[in-house]
Amino acid sequence: MSNLITKFGDEFLYILKLDVAGVNWVIYKDWFLWSSDAQGYLEHLGGTAKGPTNPVMDCGRLKPIPTPTEGTEGSMSTIMRPKQLTPADIILDAEWKKNLKIWKQEEAIVKQQIAGTIPNLLFMKIHSFGSVQHIWEVLARDFEKKSQMVSVDLM
DSSP states (O other), X not given: OOSBOXXXXXXXXXXXXXXXXXXXXXXXXXXXHHHHHHTTOHHHHHTXXXXXXXXXXXXXOEXXXXXXXXXXXXXXXXXXXXXXXXXXXXXXXXXXXXXXXXXXHHHHHHHHHHHHHSOHHHHHHHTTOSSHHHHHHHHHHHHHHHHHHHHHHHO
């Protein structure tokens, strides 16, 4: 069996599969970072690519709306709903939705690349983490420790 995996579409260059023991972590990490950078997704790994914020919801254009609480008869809670949107708000909201979709797709592409290059055991550990940044931080923390132990053993 080859150490190289096939790429997902044209999104990434070939990446070595990460060994479950982490013996190839240093090379895997560099290949993955270079590939992510080449495709413009490196910021997702470092956490600097943040999802866009909703300008309509974040600019004081909300009003409290009493809403029946599900499952409890007669109980009410207050949630925040947008006030009547102006034409400018509608344009801002549409642009935000477009940018949010792009950001989510980029996150999903990087998650797929990580999932396709790690052993199933590791995937089961990280699959429920929300962001690419969180996934990468956990992998890096675990394997940086392992590679330090390997370095000490080699000395």
